[in-house]
Amino acid sequence: MMPQQRDGARYRSALHVGRRAGYIVLGFIFLALGFIGAFLPVMPTTIFLILAAWSFGRSSPGLEAWMLDHPKFGGVLRAWRAHGAIPRRAKWMACIGILLGYVLFWVSAAPSVLLAVVVALAMLACALWIVTRPEGPETEPAAPE
Helix, strand or coil: CCHHHHHHHHHHHHHHHHHHHHHHHHHHHHHHHHHHHHHCCCCCCHHHHHHHHHHHHCCCHHHHHHHHCCCCCHHHHHHHHHHCCCCHHHHHHHHHHHHHHHHHHHHHHCCCHHHHHHHHHHHHHHHHHHHCCCCCCCCCCCCCC
């Protein structure tokens, strides 16, 4: 192998290691944000866990498997991956969080009418997107016996 080719391989290897480390760090940041969101009503949980699983999927198969097999939130992550599904309870929690967030925004910021309408429309669009996601895999009705 020529020296120039070895340098290129080392460069690509260093990029791979750096990219992998970046995804792991990003995964832990998303995981921390999801954990915080579990306790704060105005911060989402599920989206951060989905992003953490995605990040770990690009960097650490072990961490990805841990998230997907987790007894508390693994089912939600697997349903999202397989069907783009959000469970009904998570939809309710997300919409309530969006509403609480808007009320806190309204009370604390005292926005102008224009800003209040723009923020309300953006939050409404997010809520509508969440509500229109499927709730889980379609199940076939049981055959009569």
